[in-house]
Structures are given as C-alpha cells and as structure tokens.
Amino acid sequence: MQQKTRAASFLYVMSWIYLILALGMIGLALYNLTRVDVQLTFAGVTDAVFLIIGGVLGFLAGIFGLVSKQLKRCRIMGLVLLLIAAVPLAINLLAGLTFQSYWKNIAVMILPFLYLLAALVKRSEKKVTENAQTQPVASPASSAQYAISPEQKPSDESGAKE
Numbered sequence: 001m002q003q004k005t006r007a008a009s010f011l012y013v014m015s016w017i018y019l020i021l022a023l024g025m026i027g028l029a030l031y032n033l034t035r036v037d038v039q040l041t042f043a044g045v046t047d048a049v050f051l052i053i054g055g056v057l058g059f060l061a062g063i064f065g066l067v068s069k070q071l072k073r074c075r076i077m078g079l080v081l082l083l084i085a086a087v088p089l090a091i092n093l094l095a096g097l098t099f100q101s102y103w104k105n106i107a108v109m110i111l112p113f114l115y116l117l118a119a120l121v122k123r124s125e126k127k128v129t130e131n132a133q134t135q136p137v138a139s140p141a142s143s144a145q146y147a148i149s150p151e152q153k154p155s156d157e158s159g160a161k162e
Helices: 006-034 042-067 071-094 099-108 110-134 140-144
Strands: none
Touching: 006 042, 006 110, 042 071, 042 099, 042 110, 071 099, 071 110, 099 110
C-alpha cells in the first residue's frame, strides 16, 4: 500500500471538510431564505444565493479533490470558489455596511483559500518528486573531474621556509 504524503493528506482532509460544509452551507442558505420571520434584504439574498452557488461548487470541488488525479481541476475549482466567496464581500463593502454585516463573508473565504492552498502544495510536491525521478544520478566519472591530480600539491599555509 502506498503511503500518502502530507500534501496529499492535506488535500484529502480539505476535500472531506468541503463536502460536509458544502452541504451545511446549502442547508443554511435555504433555511435563511424560507424562514417565517425572514426579511429579504439585498445583502441577505445575495449572501444566500452565493452561499448556495458556493456550496454546490464546493461539493464538486470536494469530489474532485477525493477522486480526481488531475490537480489542475482542483486548483481551478479552488480559485473559482475563492472568487465566488469574494463577490458578496465586495458587494457588502461597496454598499457601506458595517463590519458586523460582512465578517461572515470573510469567514466564508477561509475554506476556499485552504482548499486552493492544499491543491497548490500538492502540485508543488508532485513537481519536486517528478524532477527527482527524471534527473540522472551523478556518475563517479563526473565527480572525478574535481579530484586533485597528483601534480597539484597543496600550498604550504604555514609560511615557514625550510
């Protein structure tokens, strides 16, 4: 059985977290839109809509992270999710709302950032292992060119004359 690296384990864990939290995000957004005492404000509706979109795409990102062998898909999904999470924050900032209104938008951006970071770390680790496998091992003949020949004598560093 092949042992997983830290980067692969990090992406695996982040994918599972994304799967679970994406379902929670969708459920919470639908609950917030269908409550009896809900006040449908512009900020509330945009938050809910982007939470649903982010939840569905987050679920797909979690599946890609668990199943896909192509890290490019994971990186693209992480970037898309980060951009989608940033849209409600930008809307709330432009609307001039207080910090109490948009702190949750900042919190929603943490998970896509960690997912993207996991995909990038795994990619960089994969490149390092691929480079290590493709580079030839130095032969003894190539390292012998730096050996001191018998004609070269080390200089006398003591400075004493005989």
